[in-house]
Amino acid sequence: MKLKGVVALVLGWAVPGLGHAVQKKYLRAALFFVSIFAMTGIGLAMGGKVYPMYLEPPRTAFQVVLNLFKKENPLTILAFFADLGNGLFYALSRLFAWGGGQLERATFEFGTAYIAGAGLLNFLVAIDAYDIGAGKKK
Template identity: 30%
Template sequence: MPKRAAEAEITAGPPAEMAARPSLTTLVRLCVAAWLIPGFGHWLLNRRGRAIVLFACIILMFLLGLAMKGEFFALGTGSYLETLGHWGELCVGIAMPAARFFGYAGDPLFVSSDYGTAFLVSAGMLNVLAILDAYDIAMGRKP
């Protein structure tokens, strides 16, 4: 009986959800889109409601971080924590380079600058969760 089951498995080919998996290129495009614009991965997967909530929350968190004059961490300082902070903030997508482009520079002496920095990094981390969620949906692991 186990032999028959094994033969049936071999002849039947991959399960339905495996066959429906998107290609690697599609997955990479999806993840890059989800990284650049928070919630855009969900939007592309037709989870519009989720996409709007994710976009609103993550961008609002980032904007609050800017309003509190949080700092952007720099690369090349030799500090591991600053390097991690830089990558964490960059995870929010195009918003961080855009803020830099428009001349934003945090003020470490401002009273709520530390909170602002925490908000900026947290926005990036939330976007990582959103990217992973979009990936899971694309792979058919989540509804």
């Protein structure tokens, strides 16, 4: 793995488009940032939920996994990994308690899908930044 590619991957994951911006792909970076940031923002405004990982004090590695699955619908584990794709936003959402989810709103489901979709797209964007950094793509 090339260091330049890995740096672009990490930066691109942390902030949408940053991995492209450091490689002077400014237009693509701006489009990625606006699209993904808008999706996350709209998702939050719609009352969408950012799914956390539930970690109780673990005794064994197996219990960590078991705890994750006990708390809510197991499908929320997949939503957690999708939300994690939002990088820095995910960390901020945990810090400032954004994205608690407003279940009573008609837009809750769509908002949650917007946030998860933004995370998944950002994974692809970060991998694309890695490919450029590694010289596999222009």
